[in-house]
Amino acid sequence: MSSKLRASNNKMIGFSIHEGVEITNSMIHDIAALFSDNYGIWSAAAQGRRQGRRIRSSPARLRSDCSPGAPARNFLVQARDADILIGHVLATRWTFQDLDLCWITQLCVCKNYRHQGLATKLLAKLSENNDDDGFGILSSHPFAVAAALRAFSGGLDQVEEYTISFPIRAILASCPVNYVRTAELRGSLFDIEVIDGTVSCADTKFFVDHTEPDTALDAVQSKGIQWPFGRLPEGHEFLVFIEHP
Numbered sequence: 001m002s003s004k005l006r007a008s009n010n011k012m013i014g015f016s017i018h019e020g021v022e023i024t025n026s027m028i029h030d031i032a033a034l035f036s037d038n039y040g041i042w043s044a045a046a047q048g049r050r051q052g053r054r055i056r057s058s059p060a061r062l063r064s065d066c067s068p069g070a071p072a073r074n075f076l077v078q079a080r081d082a083d084i085l086i087g088h089v090l091a092t093r094w095t096f097q098d099l100d101l102c103w104i105t106q107l108c109v110c111k112n113y114r115h116q117g118l119a120t121k122l123l124a125k126l127s128e129n130n131d132d133d134g135f136g137i138l139s140s141h142p143f144a145v146a147a148a149l150r151a152f153s154g155g156l157d158q159v160e161e162y163t164i165s166f167p168i169r170a171i172l173a174s175c176p177v178n179y180v181r182t183a184e185l186r187g188s189l190f191d192i193e194v195i196d197g198t199v200s201c202a203d204t205k206f207f208v209d210h211t212e213p214d215t216a217l218d219a220v221q222s223k224g225i226q227w228p229f230g231r232l233p234e235g236h237e238f239l240v241f242i243e244h245p
């Protein structure tokens with residue numbers, strides 16, 4: 001399925017959605033390249049000699065991290081400008097008890113195309129023609145969180161206090177995506193004894209540098225928006241789960 005959007009440079013951006021075997025090796029190759037050039041850099045807390053270097057992913061690593069086997073269903077939404085990949089979202093759908101769930105496993109937009117609504121549009125495309133009961137994302141980036149809230153509910157400006165009524169621990173434990181299933185929840189939303197400023201995040205041991213996300217958080221707060229997800233320790237990502245009534 002494909003559609004078009006006019007970009008701020010007046011070019012037409014094409015969107016397409018693919019499931020399972022429709023996600024070709026050539027698509028995965030392009031995604032790994034976009035991710036490796038645009039995602040982020042390793043923080044000082046990252047082990048080895050990676051600190052300060054770009055976070056990269058090979059096509060094989062991307063498949064193994066973000067595309068679990070059946071019965072999980074894997075989806076890719078791509079945005080292309082004149083055939084060049086400029087943004088993508090990867091997601092996995094599965095069923096837990098009687099709930100149809102969708103987890104965003106990777107969201108990335110090329111630096112030159114940011115702040116034009118592309119991430120929001122990619123996520124909105126992902127949810128088109130689907131009856132998901134809930135969407136989850138683990139991300140250190142406040143703009144990714146804001147995009148998910150805009151695409152799947154009313155937007156960050158509509159969240160007065162963040163709550164989850166679904167059984168989130170059991171949902172994470174049932175998720176076919178390895179890094180989601182092994183993420184350790186942290187924050188006052190899950191444990192009222194926690195008083196370190198964390199509200200809703202998880203230890204994923206993903207040591208991406210927080211300088212860019214911190215700047216993004218300042219930008220969000222300068223709009224007068226109260227950030228409801230709390231502080232983010234090193235190696236953690238904000239956990240956002242959006243329920244569809």
Ligand SMILES: CC(C)(COP(=O)(O)OP(=O)(O)OC[C@H]1O[C@@H](n2cnc3c(N)ncnc32)[C@H](O)[C@@H]1OP(=O)(O)O)[C@@H](O)C(=O)NCCC(=O)NCCS
Pocket residue numbers: 038039040105106107108109110113114115116117118119120121138139140141142143144146147150155156157219220
């Ligand atoms: C996070 C990322 C995907 C956002 O992509 P994007 O296309 O720029 O996002 P959008 O334009 O759809 O904007 C999403 C939200 O962020 C806000 N935003 C984006 N850029 C902004 C800026 N420079 N200043 C203020 N707000 C900004 C938008 O206003 C929107 O929020 P709103 O709907 O509440 O107004 C992109 O920055 C990225 O690829 N970052 C690196 C990879 C990453 O961290 N991915 C997330 C991990 S899964």
